[in-house]
Amino acid sequence: MKDGLMKHGPIRRTLRALALAAACLLGAAALAGEGLAQTRVKDLVTFDGVRRNQLIGYGLVVGLNGSGDRLINTPFTEQSLKGMLERLGINTRDEVLRTRNAAAVMVTASLPPFARQGTTIDITVSALGDATSLLGGTLLVTPLLGADGQAYAVAQGSLSVSGFSAGGVAANVTKGVPTSARIANGAIVERELKFALDETTAVRMALRNPDFTTANRIADAVAVRLGSSAVHVLDATTVDVRIPPRYTGAVARLIGDIEQLTVRPDGIARVVVDERSGTVVIGDDVRISRVAITQGNLTVRVVETPQVSQPQPFSDGQTVVVPRTDVQVQEGNGRQFVTIGGNVSLQQLVNGLNALGVGPRDMVAILQAIKAAGALHADLEII
Numbered sequence: 016m017k018d019g020l021m022k023h024g025p026i027r028r029t030l031r032a033l034a035l036a037a038a039c040l041l042g043a044a045a046l047a048g049e050g051l052a053q054t055r056v057k058d059l060v061t062f063d064g065v066r067r068n069q070l071i072g073y074g075l076v077v078g079l080n081g082s083g084d085r086l087i088n089t090p091f092t093e094q095s096l097k098g099m100l101e102r103l104g105i106n107t108r109d110e111v112l113r114t115r116n117a118a119a120v121m122v123t124a125s126l127p128p129f130a131r132q133g134t135t136i137d138i139t140v141s142a143l144g145d146a147t148s149l150l151g152g153t154l155l156v157t158p159l160l161g162a163d164g165q166a167y168a169v170a171q172g173s174l175s176v177s178g179f180s181a182g183g184v185a186a187n188v189t190k191g192v193p194t195s196a197r198i199a200n201g202a203i204v205e206r207e208l209k210f211a212l213d214e215t216t217a218v219r220m221a222l223r224n225p226d227f228t229t230a231n232r233i234a235d236a237v238a239v240r241l242g243s244s245a246v247h248v249l250d251a252t253t254v255d256v257r258i259p260p261r262y263t264g265a266v267a268r269l270i271g272d273i274e275q276l277t278v279r280p281d282g283i284a285r286v287v288v289d290e291r292s293g294t295v296v297i298g299d300d301v302r303i304s305r306v307a308i309t310q311g312n313l314t315v316r317v318v319e320t321p322q323v324s325q326p327q328p329f330s331d332g333q334t335v336v337v338p339r340t341d342v343q344v345q346e347g348n349g350r351q352f353v354t355i356g357g358n359v360s361l362q363q364l365v366n367g368l369n370a371l372g373v374g375p376r377d378m379v380a381i382l383q384a385i386k387a388a389g390a391l392h393a394d395l396e397i398i
Contacts, residue, residue, distance in 0.1 A: 053277040053278065053279055054277060054278065054279070054280050055274060055275060055276070055277055056220075056233055056236070056237075056273055056274055056275070056276045056277070056278060057273075057274030057275070059222060059223060059224075059229065059233065059278070059280055060220040060221060060222050060223065060233065060254070061220070061221050061223065062218060062219070062220055062221075062270055063218070063219035063220070063221065064128075064210055064212070064215075065128045065129075065270075066128055067125045067126060067127055067128065068125070068126040068161055068162070068167075068208065069123070069124075069125060069126070069161075069162070070123065070124045070125070070126055070159035070160060070161055070167055070168055070202075071121065071122070071123050071124075071159065071160060072121070072122040072123075072157045072158055072159040072160060072170065073095075073119070073120075073121060073122070073143075073157070074119075074120055074121075074122050074140075074154055074155060074156075074157030074170070075092075075095055075096065075099060075117055075118070075119060075120070075154075075155050075157075076117065076118045076119075076120050076140065076142075076146075076149055076152040076153065076154050076155070076174065077116060077117045077152065077153055077155060078116060078151055078152050078153045079115070079116045079117065079118060079146065079148070079149065079150075079151060079152045080116070080150070080151055081115050081116065082115070082118075082146060082147045082148040082149075082150070082193075083114070083115045083116050083117045083118040083146045083152075084115070084117065084118045084119060084142075084144035084145055084146050085115065085144075085145055086112055086113065086114070086115075088144065088145050089119060089143075089144035089145060091119055091143075091144070092117065092118065092119040092143075092144050093112055095119055096112055096114070096117055097110075097112070099155070118142055118143075118144060118146035118149065118152065119142075119143040119144050120140045120141060120142055120143055120149070120154065121140075121141050121143050122138055122139070122140050122141075122154065122157050122159060122170050122202075123138065123139045123141070124136050124137065124138040124139070124159055124168060124170070124202050125137075126161070126167055126168065126204070126208070128208075128210075129208075129210070130204045130207065130208070131204065131207060132204055132205060132206070132207055133203065133204065134203075134204045135200035135201070135202065135203055135204070136168060136200070136201075136202050136204065137197060137198065137199050137200060137201060137202075138159070138170045138197065138198050138201040138202045139195065139196075139197055140154055140174055140195070140196045140197070140198065141194065141195045141196075142194035142195070146194060147193065147194070148176070148178075148193035148194065149174050149176050149193060149194060149195070149196045150174075150176045150193055151174075151176075152173075152174045152176075152196070153171075153172070153173050153174065154170060154171055154172055154173075154174060154198065154201070155171060156169060156170075156171045157169070157170045157171065158170075159202055165206060166205065166206065167204065167205065167206045167208075168202040168203060168204050168205055168206075169202060169203055169205055170198070170201050170202035170203075171201070171202075172198040172201040173198070174196035174197075174198060175196055175197050175198065175199070176193055176195075176196040177191045177192070177196075178190050178191020178192045178193040178195075212266045212267060213264050213265070213266050213267075215258070215266060216257065216258055217255055217256060217257050217258060218255075218256045218258065218266065218269065218270060218273070219253060219254070219255050219256075220233070220253070220254045220255075220256070220273075221252050221253055222251070222252050222253075222254075224280075224282055225250075225251040225252040226251055226280070226281055226282050226283070227248075227250075227251045228281035229278070229280045229281050229282070230248050230250075230251055230252070230253075230254055231248055232278040232279065232280075232281070233254055233276075233278050234246045234247070234248045234254050235278075236276040236277070236278050237254070237256055237273060237276065240272065240273075240276065241256065241259055242259070244257075245257045245258075245259055256269075256273065282298075282300070283300075283393070283394055284298050284300040284301045284302065284392060284393035284394065285298050285301070285393055285394045285395075285396060286298065286301055286382055286391070286393050286394070286395050286396065287396045287398065288379050288382060288383075288395065288396065288397045288398070289397075289398050290379055290397060293374070293378075293379065295378050295379060295382065297365070298393065300393070301391070301392070301393040302392045302393070303385060303390050303391055303392065304389075304390040304392070305390075306385060306388060306390040320339045321336050321337065321338050321339060322336070322337045322339050323335075323336055323337070324336070324337050382395060383395065383397075
């Protein structure tokens, strides 16, 4: 009897451990599924005044290996070079510059909210003239201006180019975009944007995707934490929150608390179609009424095979090229009707369209036809 207990004890312990592990996995799966439906407010809205600002500047890139601007074609590059050299004490007023190691560029950057003096930001450098590559170049000191004409940052540094261009007289190979580059932390903020966050009496949130249902759900979540009198929905985009007394002078803490609230976002059913690339994106809420679809696949192939007609020797004839065109028309076999049931889900819709064996571009035409028939209960957006 004792031997039997000793024999079955490890088995029971193993079974209990497996049962506990299974319960933990089921619980984690349930929490994961529950969390997928909830989204943080910070991912759904932006706060009034808390946004990025665009900066732009004009500068010069030097150190290019003969791939810079042709000064004869880009007079602004030559003027910029002469102006820079004169500021450095070099007189080039009556000289003709012939360098191809410099290029005029536009520098763009995004100034984040609450950027402090001395912080660094990334910049993008793009060729303005006929330079073929910015590889190996260095951007000289370039002030970056805001929409008000004030300089908010100063950029300088070595360029990081992802593409390249190489070739000779008869051939050229280009990979990526060698006329555009980036400089990580390439600009230093010199001027701060004035915004007194603690002096505001209300916080206004703007939904990234306007929707009345989502706006009301956000307001309900905020009301549970702050009280119903502190929040007001103005429209499908805007939710106003009055700052409670306990958050006076601590607006940043209030915004942080609101950002961590979770809601289940809603939105209209939408199908987005890119006809140029044949990309189709179908939302999960898209529904289709019962409809029958048939799709024909017609292929027209035109082949040009010019032939040379050679005259007989000593016949005073001329060699001519005779065009020859071969046109082939092929219609796909197996044309059939496929019926898609009413109020189908996204997976059922995709399965029904795949049953026709259609490609992405044919699917675009089918979705447009379903929308025209009034069976597609969603916005069809063509970009």
